[in-house]
Amino acid sequence: MISGVPAADRGGTLSDFKRDKMIYYGDAMEYINETSEVIRELSDSGKDMLADAAGLIKGEKVSHLILIGTGSSFNAACAAVFSKRKKFGTGIQVFYPAEFRDILPLLSHDTLVAGISQQGTSTAVIEAVEDARRAGFRTLAVTGEEETPLKKAADAEMLTPCGYEDAGATTKGYTATTLALMMLSEAVLSKTVLSEATLPEAMLPETVLTEAVPTVDHKDSADVDIRKLCAAVERGLTGTDTEIRELSGKLASAEELIILISDGLKGHLPEIVLKFSEMCRISVRGYTADEFVHGIYNSVTERSVFLFLQYGNATCTEVRLQEYYREKGFKVLTFAGEQKDGCIGLEFIPLLQKLCVLTSREKGININIPKDPDFHRIIGSKKESRNVCRNKE
Structure with a gap:
């Protein structure tokens, strides 16, 4: 079973800052050991995960997919873009929020903008998605938790089924987000018009998470074999x-x-x-x-x-x-x-x-206790702490 208490059972998300300080209580090693299970869950539920994106597009063309993130979310986007660079070229790109604002006026109207934050609380990502939405672009929130501030900022949500990580560093969420973004890129950029009524083959996870060799047409594209990946992860962690x-x-x-x-x-x-x-x-x-x-x-x-x-x-x-x-x-x-x-x-x-x-x-380090547990509150880099900054203005 993938760990992490459902948001509904917590009366919200753990990232709602019920605690005064950013201190975590989970076990990162436990989350790491769940990686292969997360990969299988992602493959099994890929169609459902992408359903909201299909409804957002509603048969319209998507010429470019822009990914926005920070931290491990940005890094997962980079990994997904790197793996798909030969297939989609500049059709899929990743930016930090500040960089995104520079290129926002240059985007074509048929661009899909996806903001990525596992907890859905990154202030910079949320504001970038809000800017894109105000400018008339279709926006998608890619998160690992339900009912987050990022979801509220976007038109639709893609929820990665990895469970909550109550730890000081993202682990299984990086793998889940990388694979989810690869699936999203296949779904929206494979020259397939998505229908609200049906999910065509391009939406199915096996188009990117394949049990076989990549097709001849895209032999240079890096695809993932789920069975091989899960087996390799399990062998590696024990061996x-x-x-x-x-x-x-x-x-x-x-x-x-x-x-x-x-x-x-x-x-x-x-x-x-x-x-x-x-x-x-x-x-x-x-x-x-x-x-x-x-x-x-x-x-x-x-x-x-x-x-x-x-x-x-x-x-x-x-x-x-x-x-x-x-x-x-x-x-x-x-x-x-x-x-x-x-x-x-x-x-x-x-x-x-x-x-x-x-x-x-x-080294005697508890990764669940940051060097400064007040850091995000003081800087305002998590959505919940923005009011602190604004009250000081």
């Missing part, structure tokens, strides 16, 4: 436990972490850096090997610790970098996974999330 625990002990003393990834993980790099930053609470940077060698290597300090995330076969550059920095006396750590067809690197993400949780525990 690498000892390795991850040993690695977390070595990472615990790091003050400055440089993550170098294989190209197969490039779409997930922003989320990887975010997870290590927010859970381990150290300075973290991330690059591909090819990016790193062009100037960035000059920023390495005596405190730098390297973590090479190898997904598939290592390139010559990756191997040489590991050898170079080991010879220079730096701490060089590696974590490798076999690259699997039909998984687009998503099976690797729960393993890294688990590594972050265990490293934070080694």
Whole structure:
């Protein structure tokens, strides 16, 4: 069973700031272990999840899909766009809210704007969706909770069936949101006019979450095999436990972490850096090997610790970098996974999330208690805290 108390049973959402401070009470490791179940639920309920979007479009053409988000929601959108870039090109794009306002006057009238926030409370995303709606664009709220401020700001809602995450960092929600956005892009951009009365084949989850090989017409498009992905996640979480625990002990003393990834993980790099930053609470940077060698290597300090995330076969550059920095006396750590067809690197993400949780525990960090539990209230970066800012004006 996917954890998370239904909003209706809580008298609202946990993100309604019933607590005075942003402190969480869930277990991130429990949520990580639910990832494969969330993926199956997403596949089984994909048609229902997309129904509201179908009603919003009502047989009208969608030429562009614009995704707006912050944090892990933005990163999930980046991963979805990265996986679909060869199929849809510039037809699907992702922006931070401030960037979106710059391009809003340039959008064609048949653009669909989707605001993404797992808790549905991001102030910046909500205001961007409100701006788009006022400008006459169709707007969609993509959230993991019901009856959120973001839903109220949009024309329609796409609810990702991942359950609430009462923890200080998003885990299973990232995977669920990435897959949901891939499904949405297929539904609205596959040259299929959506009907309010029926949901055509383009709306079915197997068009993106497929049990088979991608079609010849779109052989360059990254699609996901649900069975392979679920099996890979489950095997990885159980089969690498000892390795991850040993690695977390070595990472615990790091003050400055440089993550170098294989190209197969490039779409997930922003989320990887975010997870290590927010859970381990150290300075973290991330690059591909090819990016790193062009100037960035000059920023390495005596405190730098390297973590090479190898997904598939290592390139010559990756191997040489590991050898170079080991010879220079730096701490060089590696974590490798076999690259699997039909998984687009998503099976690797729960393993890294688990590594972050265990490293934070080694460091004595409770990720459910932010460094400043009042941060969002003071800054006004969550919807519920906006009145605080406005009362001071």
